[in-house]
Amino acid sequence: MTNDFEIDFSNYVGECGGIIIANPNASTGRLKSLDELTELLRAHLDMVVIVDEAYINFGGQTAISLLDKYDNLFITRTFSKDASLAGLRVGYGIGSRRLIAVMEAVKNSVNPYAVDSLAETLATAAVEDWCYYEKTCQQVAGTRDWFSRNLADLGWKVVTSQANFVLAKPRQTTKEVFEALERKHIYVRYFPKVERIKDYCGFLSGRTRR
Structure with a gap:
């Protein structure tokens, strides 16, 4: 990633066994556009490009529309985030007949x-009542944007997020913020041993009545 936590697709030029990206990204929440994904797919027609869309329903545009044009694209989804069903461990994949056939041939072995x-x-019940989840995701996204604006007003450096979380750098030391919040029984993610994000806190967004 760049210093602004953007995925730089120019770094993907060259031979490799395949490409996997999360879009929106975890744990930054940054989103790549369909135009950017299209360029990536065009540049790697001879290999599989997997796009993990675990957080796509919180913001951004799905890459599903690209499936008819690029049979090297495979999209993965989960019920863990937008449907709040993490305990079920249920997900699914969307791809061309060729890729699905390969998966069907080997899945029972792996x-x-x-x-x-x-x-x-x-x-299945969640899918049948998806209007409820769409509304919930919109509420979560609204809280995320409201929270991000307020952090920015306080002088924090906020990474623009299209997921259900916010990564932000406080004005104070991150350790001080983390410990102060912990004393109030507010728990955030803090990575003191990860050099690139040791000065950042991760906040999970939820619904709220403001």
């Missing part, structure tokens, strides 16, 4: 576990 009937039933 799957650590299969989806049980209870998880399948609950995930």
Whole structure:
């Protein structure tokens, strides 16, 4: 990533076995546009490009529209974030017939576990009531944007997020902020041993009535 936590696709030029990116990214929340993804796919037509869209329903545009043009694209989704069903461990993939056929041929040899009937039933119920989840995601995104603006007004450096979390650098030392919040039983993510983000805090966004 760049110093602004942007993924630089120019770094992907050259031979490799495949490409996997999270869009929006974890744990920055930064989003790559469809135009940028299109250029990446065009530049790597001979390899699989996997786009993890775990957070896409909190903001941004899905890459699903690109599937008809690029059979090297595979999109992964999860019910853990936007549907709040992390305990079910349910997800799915969307791709060309060619890629799906390869997965069908090998999945029983590599799957650590299969989806049980209870998880399948609950995930199906979530899809059938997706209007509720869309509304919830919009509320979460609204809280995220409101929270980001308020942090910026306080002089924090806020990374623009399209996910359900915010990465921000406080004016004070991060350790001081983390400990002060912890004393109030407010728990945020803090990575003192990770050099690039040791001065940042991670905040999870939720619904709120303001």
